[in-house]
Amino acid sequence: QVQLVESGGGLVQAGGSLRLSCVASGLTFSRYAMGWFRQAPGKEREFVAAFSWSGGTTAYRDSVKGRFTISRDNAKNTVYLQMNSLKPEDTAVYYCAGDYQKAPSRLSRLDYKYWGQGTQVTVSS
Numbered sequence: 335q336v337q338l339v340e341s342g343g344g345l346v347q348a349g350g351s352l353r354l355s356c357v358a359s360g361l362t363f364s365r366y367a368m369g370w371f372r373q374a375p376g377k378e379r380e381f382v383a384a385f386s387w388s389g390g391t392t393a394y395r396d397s398v399k400g401r402f403t404i405s406r407d408n409a410k411n412t413v414y415l416q417m418n419s420l421k422p423e424d425t426a427v428y429y430c431a432g433d434y435q436k437a438p439s440r441l442s443r444l445d446y447k448y449w450g451q452g453t454q455v456t457v458s459s
Contacts, residue, residue, distance in 0.1 A: 336360040336448045338430045343453030346420055350457070354415040356430030356450055367436035368406055368413040369446055372426035372455075382428070383415060384441035391438040398424075420457045427452040 342354040354370065369384035383394045383404040392404055403416040413430060431446035 336432070338432060338448055338450035340428065340430045340450045340453040343428060343455045345456045345458065348420060348422055348457055348459050350420050351416070351418045352420065352455060354417065354428055354430075354453060354455075356413045356415075358411045358413075358430075358432060358448075361432065361434075361448070363411040363432075364408045366432040366434055366448075367438075367441060367446075368404075369431045369433075369441060370404060370413075370415045371429045371431060371444070372424075373429070373452075374426040377426075379429070379444060381442040381444070385413060386438045386441060387435055389438065391441070393438075393441040395442070417455070420455075422457045422459045424455060425457050426455060428455050 337359045340356045367387045370382040373379040385404050385406050401419045406413045429452045430450040432448045433446040
């Protein structure tokens with residue numbers, strides 16, 4: 335069965351950095367668009383960043399542009415989220431998601447088929 339396993343979360347001071355990783359198994363990773371989403375307590379899950387399955391298209395929510403970078407390594411079935419200049423408002427559970435041949439125009443939508451269990455990111459002020 336498909337599994338997405340996130341790691342790399344933790345507690346960091348404002349201005350610091352973290353790199354999240356998500357390892358996928360049970361799917362043909364290169365055929366899947368991969369995204370990162372987050373959910374803070376009492377708030378809805380929101381899009382953070384995504385990487386298309388072909389063509390190298392990336393997408394970011396406005397508030398993380400210039401601070402976060404998504405990348406993928408198809409040989410390792412892994413997608414990464416490098417997070418720099420972290421702010422307290424970045425505090426949330428971060429989820430990895432995958433969807434088969436998802437259209438680039440839909441990368442920011444929540445309708446991914448597969449989801450990981452999440453990893454907590456806490457940014458202290």
